[in-house]
Amino acid sequence: MNIAIIGCGTMGMIYARNLGKMPGVTVSAVADLIAERANRAAEACGAAAYTDWEQMLEEVKPETVAVCVPTYLHKSFTLELAKRGIHIICEKPAALTLEDAKAMEAECHKHGVRLFIGHVVRFFPNYRNAFDQVQSGKIGVPKMAHFKRFASYPQGVDLWYHDRSKSGGVIMDLMIHDIDYACWLFGDVESVYASVTEPSLSGMEYAQVTLKFFSGAIANLTGFWGYAGPFTTQFEISGTGGIIQFDSNQVQSLDLKIASEGVQRAAVQVPSSPTVHDPYYNEVKYFIECIRNGSEPLVTAADATRAVEIALACERSAQTGQPVQVGGNAL
Numbered sequence: 001m002n003i004a005i006i007g008c009g010t011m012g013m014i015y016a017r018n019l020g021k022m023p024g025v026t027v028s029a030v031a032d033l034i035a036e037r038a039n040r041a042a043e044a045c046g047a048a049a050y051t052d053w054e055q056m057l058e059e060v061k062p063e064t065v066a067v068c069v070p071t072y073l074h075k076s077f078t079l080e081l082a083k084r085g086i087h088i089i090c091e092k093p094a095a096l097t098l099e100d101a102k103a104m105e106a107e108c109h110k111h112g113v114r115l116f117i118g119h120v121v122r123f124f125p126n127y128r129n130a131f132d133q134v135q136s137g138k139i140g141v142p143k144m145a146h147f148k149r150f151a152s153y154p155q156g157v158d159l160w161y162h163d164r165s166k167s168g169g170v171i172m173d174l175m176i177h178d179i180d181y182a183c184w185l186f187g188d189v190e191s192v193y194a195s196v197t198e199p200s201l202s203g204m205e206y207a208q209v210t211l212k213f214f215s216g217a218i219a220n221l222t223g224f225w226g227y228a229g230p231f232t233t234q235f236e237i238s239g240t241g242g243i244i245q246f247d248s249n250q251v252q253s254l255d256l257k258i259a260s261e262g263v264q265r266a267a268v269q270v271p272s273s274p275t276v277h278d279p280y281y282n283e284v285k286y287f288i289e290c291i292r293n294g295s296e297p298l299v300t301a302a303d304a305t306r307a308v309e310i311a312l313a314c315e316r317s318a319q320t321g322q323p324v325q326v327g328g329n330a331l
């Protein structure tokens with residue numbers, strides 16, 4: 001598989017490191033507007049570095065491209081790549097509007113290319129394990145859940161995360177991980193009720209959301225940008241016969257501090273997993289297998305579009321102060 005990466009910031013570097021060591025995969029090239037970033041990612045995976053992504057596509061002709069640019073650029077890159085017949089592994093969230101997410105799906109379908117959106121939480125072993133336990137009926141019928149996700153205030157190049165018109169804000173960017181996971185667990189969402197603090201100069205955005213599912217299940221989600229501690233995720237899933245609890249701060253079996261990484265802080269915090277198999281590695285390996293054997297992925301582009309639609313309903317609820325039906329108006 002001949003792969004290229006566009007966007008060599010936080011996520012682009014994760015892809016470069018993971019794809020660079022994946023058997024059966026060659027990262028032929030990487031592109032970033034900032035030459036220094038392209039060079040750093042190229043070095044991590046033994047690829048050629050470009051600052052012009054179009055020139056890169058013409059010269060290396062990749063079969064698949066990993067799209068790791070800021071969210072507001074996902075749609076335009078996806079449409080350009082689909083038109084060229086290239087498969088796409090795009091970071092989450094799929095897009096900032098429902099129309100854009102649907103346009104991405106439609107264009108990929110039209111050109112016969114695959115589109116995968118990186119909802120990586122489904123590949124975190126603890127989350128996967130909890131899903132399997134629920135599916136097997138261990139806790140009876142699942143009824144209620146709570147999900148929390150706390151991260152520092154992201155920086156990113158040109159501070160695009162701070163602009164809701166570019167990142168979508170804390171619900172669209174961060175909480176969407178748990179929105180997607182909750183849908184995997186409980187099925188489709190009927191209505192939402194949300195509140196979110198206004199982004200402030202102090203660098204904090206805190207959101208609380210209640211999702212009501214068609215199944216009757218309820219999930220409460222908290223998303224926080226501006227947390228002073230380590231990246232933290234927690235969940236609690238309760239059913240008629242038991243409860244499953246998880247706290248990322250309680251399960252780190254190794255405390256690894258790499259001297260060369262020193263006190264440098266990534267622009268955006270990315271959760272880690274204590275297991276040998278990195279979920280980001282497993283996710284991209286799995287997507288590549290889906291391209292090779294033509295199988296449907298665990299998380300489809302349609303799932304990712306639905307997650308965007310639910311996140312947008314949460315935004316509408318937060319703005320109006322009213323519960324909102326997904327795909328409809330205030331209740």
Ligand SMILES: NC(=O)c1ccc[n+]([C@@H]2O[C@H](COP(=O)([O-])OP(=O)(O)OC[C@H]3O[C@@H](n4cnc5c(N)ncnc54)[C@H](O)[C@@H]3O)[C@@H](O)[C@H]2O)c1
Pocket residue numbers: 006007008009010011012031032033034037053068069070071073091092093118120156157173267268269270271
């Ligand atoms: N799955 C996860 O856990 C996770 C974590 C963090 C971020 N993300 C998502 O990944 C995406 C990227 O986030 P990030 O934190 O890596 O951003 P970032 O700002 O660190 O990196 C984005 C890079 O894209 C480059 N870029 C912008 N326009 C370009 C263009 N036209 N051509 C080439 N390069 C261009 C920028 O120069 C920058 O280096 C976002 O959608 C974000 O929501 C996902």
